Amino acid sequence: MTSAGRGKEGRKDEIAELARRRGFLWQAFEIYGGAAGFYDYGPLGAQLKRRIEEVWRDFYTRERFYEIETTNIVSREIFEASGHLESFADQAVVCKHCKSFFRVGENVNVSEKCPECGGELEAAGEFNLMFQTGIGVQKGESDERTQKKSEGYLRPETAQGIFLNFQRLLRFNRGKLPFGIIQIGKAYRNEISPRKSLIRLREFTMGEAEVFVDPREKNNHPRFEYVKDRMLRLVPAGEGEEEEKSVGEAVRSGIIANEYLGYHISKVGEFLERIGIPRDKLRFRQHRREEMAHYARDCWDAEFLSERYGWMEIVGVADRGDYDLSAHTSFSNVNMSVHAQGDAQGEAEPEKIIPHVIEPSYGIDRIFYALLESSLYEEQVGKEKRKVLRLKSEIAPIKAAVFPLLNRDELKKKAEEVFQKLRAASIFVEYDDSGSIGRRYRRQDEIGTPYCVTIDYETLEDDTVTIRERDTMKQVRVPMVEIKDVLA
């Protein structure tokens, strides 16, 4: 942010205001007063979010991951096995005066006064964070066992859908380890009192990758050499001191436990950089033992430095060990072990092992927020201020805007033609002929459109157009046939 004199509060409002006004996103059920923890993506927001997801999919597909799609509603027994029914819970406190509930942690504790009204707080027990629902006809008189059978939950992570299908996926990969599966989709957590807009949602989108690996091979990633020189800002759990190290060095010195974990931490860094998260606002922090999820052996968060929220998790990379496959083996009585190959030197006997899982888990909405926050600049241009969203061209919702210079039929007709041609070439362009050209530029700057193509009377004569670049505001005159190349 280049503009001075704005506090954290001001900045936040600016982003929320821009997001609402320009059609990126806003609170869901607005006309009924909204509901905490639920947001809707408008036309530009949905497009930006989809671009993040498409780049993510492409990124892991090149790593030879296959994508699957499993259900949002999941039967109770799955979460009995996974431990979520027992352990996926937060402590709550309730205000004796105004009856509001709060999640214990961060800023709220039972010894404090109510953040809403200053009343006295008291412990209100543990609340499971999963949304519950009933599958099929709910019979009034049924016994407890039948009742449980019809209990369903909205998944709190997409990962379980992958673990459940492990055997079919292994067969699809012809019985060989390692292999990786991705899934992008909604997940749900019934947060006790979500108050941080996009940062703590009750319904959100995750992109998860599950890598299944022979535990004896965790220190032997076949492509580790390609990532080992990437420099990372690391905060190990122990002493908590931040250090800048290469991935190779971090694995060698034991800060990162093994090559598989190191490889995927490095890939997370590469992806975030590719979509435009600034390097100087990114670090990797290892979880302390007490903050680790019940299934994790080790976990590193990629954290983004928000002007508003401070360091916040946007991706987690966990070593889940054999926790999930072992749990489902024992609860379903379906054996999930694999006939692993002996090492190349000898050991003709295939051995039975339970694969370990390395899991990079991306919070797509938080990444979306981080991109908006870190891309928005305010600049002085002559006597005016302009707001500009410096999104990378690859993820910008609109690739280019097409304008007639003036509101005249012959220019509008030509501009419309250019617009149609670009759309037909699957380039997502917008057409705009309302207001002055300066105002149209400002609007496109604010929504992050990298290029504006203007049609004027010269165009009618010699088939050239003006292309203006968002960040430099430089204009070049190019033949119409070259528009596509310039945009690409």
Place this chain on the structure above:
Amino acid sequence: MTSAGRGKEGRKDEIAELARRRGFLWQAFEIYGGAAGFYDYGPLGAQLKRRIEEVWRDFYTRERFYEIETTNIVSREIFEASGHLESFADQAVVCKHCKSFFRVGENVNVSEKCPECGGELEAAGEFNLMFQTGIGVQKGESDERTQKKSEGYLRPETAQGIFLNFQRLLRFNRGKLPFGIIQIGKAYRNEISPRKSLIRLREFTMGEAEVFVDPREKNNHPRFEYVKDRMLRLVPAGEGEEEEKSVGEAVRSGIIANEYLGYHISKVGEFLERIGIPRDKLRFRQHRREEMAHYARDCWDAEFLSERYGWMEIVGVADRGDYDLSAHTSFSNVNMSVHAQGDAQGEAEPEKIIPHVIEPSYGIDRIFYALLESSLYEEQVGKEKRKVLRLKSEIAPIKAAVFPLLNRDELKKKAEEVFQKLRAASIFVEYDDSGSIGRRYRRQDEIGTPYCVTIDYETLEDDTVTIRERDTMKQVRVPMVEIKDVLA
């Protein structure tokens, strides 16, 4: 289906078996015994489904629709307004003997004997089809009003999310009608007893388009002339007699009520044809008054002729009139009327109108099923039979497979190179070196891969490869540099 002597039952098992074995889809929670109405898409199925969705998105984007993304969990008040709480319900019967529940309709009635055990059935009342959940901490002692406030439902259609945001979307479109919005996402219906695999799911994917139009303009679609000559097989509600008519003729003679409805029925036909639904297995049937949804004034279903299930709905095109916007206006007290332009002739005064909605609503999973069923052929090739999935190249999950002719290092290395190059060009290819070349061809035929690229010793000498086409099984020898062009 070219093969003779297979009954409906045999055919169905064949498709389900192929889908499971080859990684298209299977029942969810299989290792825990499965749950009726829930399916998971495996690697090939997820890819095919995504291709259908991408073509759909592209199709409507070219029509200048914008996409949005709204929540799956929706507050109770929205469904009070929309009428779903009161009217979105089915009648159930229960077997006195085995206690199974069934939905009344199609094959089950209260006067019949139980389809499971032959026992006596009795009426069991009306069941709302929405999945219910609680948002926030569920307080034991709270009163009815607080309880209702925290009630949420999983959306039974994606459409409400669009209606709720109508005002913001209108502003995004600068206050002008008509405009169109699309949404692709999950929807949920707690079916009483789903027994038809992919045809009646409890969790499914919809692609919905909502067109907002000035009611006085419904007979004046600006691009109607481009679609008016498309021939459709129509079954009007009245006499129920099937007739083949052009869209223009159907609108002129009043069979289809207006140009907007006609335009979008035609577009549905165009889309289904584009992705490969055979014309001779498609018809449009108008709803009889008693089968119409509570919000609809008129509705036409695009029906696919399944060998297994007979005519089944895959898309519905409804005229929802002003039902939804009026309902939300009166429940939320937020006015959703629009200052419409007077006609070009005069009427300087802007008039206030409530837009009407035309809604094409696609069942993506049913379309997926229809494509599998209508694409699967069994043919005699010499002494062998081959199964081949004749999917259009545009939607096939794998675009091409790359093989080394023999399992030799020098061929494998070269094939791997070709594979990497095509992947880098964002062409979704697979590499396979296991088993005989004939067996590899059969595998690709069965999953619908249009091309196989084989690397042999000649390749090492002159950089040419063999490309084999799925349907004709013809092979051509082409220079390696031309592979991309042949695949495109």
